[in-house]
Amino acid sequence: MSLxxxxxxxxxxxxxxxxxxxxxxxxxxxxxxxxxxxxxASLGGYAELARRYRDTYERERPYLSPAADKLARxxxxxxxxxxxxxxxxxxxxxxxxxxxxxxxxxxxxxxAPRLDEVDASLKASTESGLGPRHATAYIGMTRLLTRAMASxxxxxxxxxxxxxxxxxxxxxxxxxxxxxxxxxxTNENEKKTVLGLLDVExxxxxxxxxxxxxxxxxxxxxxxxxEYKLLDKRYELAAQGLTKVAQGHKKLRDNLEHLGNADTRAxxxxxxxxxxxxxxxxxx
Amino acid sequence: MMMMSSGASDNGLSTPAEVEALADQLSAFADTLHAxxxxxxxxxxxxxxxxxxxxxxxxxxxxxxxxxxxxQVLRQRANSLYQDAAGAVVATLxxxxxxxxxxxxxxxxxxxxxxxxxxxxxxxxGLVALAGGVLLRQPTAVxxxxxxxxxxxxxxxxxxxxxx
Numbered sequence: 001m002s003l004x005x006x007x008x009x010x011x012x013x014x015x016x017x018x019x020x021x022x023x024x025x026x027x028x029x030x031x032x033x034x035x036x037x038x039x040x041a042s043l044g045g046y047a048e049l050a051r052r053y054r055d056t057y058e059r060e061r062p063y064l065s066p067a068a069d070k071l072a073r074x075x076x077x078x079x080x081x082x083x084x085x086x087x088x089x090x091x092x093x094x095x096x097x098x099x100x101x102x103x104x105x106x107x108x109x110x111x112a113p114r115l116d117e118v119d120a121s122l123k124a125s126t127e128s129g130l131g132p133r134h135a136t137a138y139i140g141m142t143r144l145l146t147r148a149m150a151s152x153x154x155x156x157x158x159x160x161x162x163x164x165x166x167x168x169x170x171x172x173x174x175x176x177x178x179x180x181x182x183x184x185x186t187n188e189n190e191k192k193t194v195l196g197l198l199d200v201e202x203x204x205x206x207x208x209x210x211x212x213x214x215x216x217x218x219x220x221x222x223x224x225x226x227e228y229k230l231l232d233k234r235y236e237l238a239a240q241g242l243t244k245v246a247q248g249h250k251k252l253r254d255n256l257e258h259l260g261n262a263d264t265r266a267x268x269x270x271x272x273x274x275x276x277x278x279x280x281x282x283x284x
Numbered sequence: 285m286m287m288m289s290s291g292a293s294d295n296g297l298s299t300p301a302e303v304e305a306l307a308d309q310l311s312a313f314a315d316t317l318h319a320x321x322x323x324x325x326x327x328x329x330x331x332x333x334x335x336x337x338x339x340x341x342x343x344x345x346x347x348x349x350x351x352x353x354x355x356q357v358l359r360q361r362a363n364s365l366y367q368d369a370a371g372a373v374v375a376t377l378x379x380x381x382x383x384x385x386x387x388x389x390x391x392x393x394x395x396x397x398x399x400x401x402x403x404x405x406x407x408x409x410g411l412v413a414l415a416g417g418v419l420l421r422q423p424t425a426v427x428x429x430x431x432x433x434x435x436x437x438x439x440x441x442x443x444x445x446x447x448x
Binding site for chain 2: 056064065067068071072074075078079082085086088089092093095096099100102103157160161164165167168169171172175178179182183185186188189190192193196197199200201203204205206207208
């Protein structure tokens with residue numbers, strides 16, 4: 001190696017070391033943000049509860065008196081008319097979370113395949129004196145450079161979305177919480193209508209009532225009681241999930257400046273896992 | 285508290301929360317009524333269906349049915365009010381919903397640009413190699429680097445939105 005080339009080489013190594021120094025506080029990983037967004041995007045159980053709300057009349061119909069049935073039918077038409085609006089709120093939130101996940105995802109920034117292409121073309125020129133060490137150093141430097149570029153772009157993009165989106169997202173999540181509560185209360189009245197009728201009819205049945213009819217009625221009451229009991233838990237979990245998503249996003253927004261900070265990462269990871277646990281409960 | 289949009293409801297109450305609170309009260313009345321009904325049902329169930337008291341029993345059962353009907357109507361009224369409240373909440377969401385969708389679309393555009401950044405990486409590598417080749421006076425390295433640059437410039441251009 002000529003002296004000149006050696007000098008250049010040393011200079012170059014120095015440059016690489018300097019760059020590596022700049023990047024020695026590694027770009028904050030957004031893995032936790034991504035996990036939070038992924039888990040939040042499922043908004044577990046919400047769609048099912050919205051559908052259940054829409055179909056309230058179908059289920060309660062056999063149990064209703066004529067006067068109650070008339071009112072129930074009017075409510076049914078109104079529920080069906082607004083169902084799409086209710087679902088669209090959820091869709092906007094889901095799409096937001098999916099985008100946040102993509103934006104915070106690692107795959108987009110994995111530039112290795114492209115670097116390998118360059119690597120190959122550089123290696124091809126090694127015979128002519130550009131030593132393999134040079135080629136490796138070039139690639140290393142390029143990697144650092146692009147990672148720094150991509151990382152800061154990614155961080156800024158995630159930051160901008162979370163910062164600008166938080167207020168409106170909170171409004172939508174709060175509305176979804178309110179809707180879930182109203183679904184639950186509607187379900188409560190449906191439950192009491194269904195169970196209440198069976199309860200009263202069984203208790204007041206004359207002694208001579210066909211035994212088989214009474215047994216079937218009691219079995220039906222048992223089944224319905226179990227069904228509604230399971231549902232109560234779902235409304236509760238769905239509400240908890242929405243609260244966690246809202247809190248998690250708010251915390252994320254408040255800590256955008258320290259995303260790389262271990263405490264922040266642990267906190268965001270905590271919300272991600274809470275949301276996952278709640279939604280896991282909803283899948284049972 | 286969100287204001288109910290005009291025409292969203294004809295119940296005369298001003299906020300979804302007030303509508304919901306009224307519905308809660310109706311539901312609670314229905315619960316109280318039902319507790320009474322359950323006692324009455326048990327009493328009737330214990331009365332003989334035949335004999336001297338059978339007529340009284342039949343009458344009380346009819347009254348019980350009428351009260352159960354009233355309970356159901358109360359619950360339907362309550363649910364109708366819950367529906368009013370839900371509709372009013374959703375009616376206020378047009379603007380925030382649009383805003384979230386707009387931000388999401390903007391972020392999707394950024395994601396597309398990040399793909400461009402991937403293309404630019406090759407360009408950076410090519411330029412570094414070119415500089416190295418020139419400095420080291422290696423014509424083959426320069427030629428190879430130029431080829432890389434040409435390819436990458438094409439890739440970056442292909443990823444750009446069409447000019448208007």
